[in-house]
Amino acid sequence: MSTEHRTARFKLNIGLRGALAALIFIGLTACSILPKTEPVTFYRLPSAEVIRSATARPLALTVRIKQPDSNGLLAGNRIAVIPTTNQLSAYQGARWATSVPVLFRDQVLDAWRQSGLIAHVINDSQSLSADRELTGSLNAFQSEYRQGQPRVVIQFDAQWLDPNSRTLLASRRFDVTEPAANSNVPAVVAAFGVAQARLSQQLLEWVLAMPAR
Template sequence: MNARVRLLLLLLPLLATGCSAISALEDASEPLEVYELRTPQVQRAGTRRNVEVVVEEPVGSGALAVERIMIRPAPLQAQYLPGVRWADPVPVMLQTLLVRSLTEAGALGSVGRRPLGTNGDYAVLSELTDFQGESGEGVSGATIRVRLVFRIVRERNATVVATRAFSATEQSLSTDAVAIVEAFDRATTRVIADAVPWIVSHTR
């Protein structure tokens, strides 16, 4: 075997690896369809009070705190819908919806992601425990589960004022991305619509 043939044989695996890497990069660069949830419509909650509320970004596991739309085919398995994503990572998206809905309630002097001064009057902390669809063998659609555990903290003395979990379940009639997103929208609307008056009532 001459030197040229030996060199070619050595380079073939490297060339194959390079082609695989290029293929993976091309797949990763394919654009994904982007979805976002609507801001829930909430009832105005009485007279405006001069209270500043800071809504912290919800804390969630690594599987939930991403831009992808999660579907669990089994309790211990996490997959994501192909070709689609949320407009923002899920915790950021939920924080935005909470800030907007609390602002529209009209009962608080200021609502934001950060305090206007050194600190606000209250902070709304939350943990995201469910934000996924669940499908099983032989099931045509998916069950959408959304659950947030809220804690309201009085900033001046770091006291937990109240703690409560809010959850909602909605059924998607198919595993089509649009149908699943619409079910997520309904479930998230229910959770936030229930949470907003509770938050307002505990930030006095």
């Protein structure tokens, strides 16, 4: 091999080593500047015991509870908060274990089953016939700060339907608020559980008080 060839090969090897070193440096630099993944804690909605009235009239019907209509943050699994007027945000590093509409539906369904006052309670993922349906719009499911203190606000526009005739039998707006013990996320989640249980109870009492049809 001539001297010229050896020199050219030596320069080529140096160039390749330099390029490789540059790629490694760029990769290490990129790794150091990329934001770290934020740790996320997932929360279930705490359940609460439903108070069964001794005078309540049991409902001998099959009732389907549907996911409520919702939008924006309330359609996902972020835990919504309004820190100041008209500023909708979400708690960092915290999520509901499932979407808010499913969370709402499942808690109502569990509370109604627990009460034993309705013969059969099913959800909208079950392809079974039902005598009545509970549906509606979830307008609020968040914590709001008032004078520096958080409180949970849930607002639900309920509709009570006959699914066979597609007839709206009754409708009503339900508003529930519950103060949180402090501003920590676990305390806020606990307040959500109390507020949702109260709303489920109110919905059940509303349904049971309707005239039989």
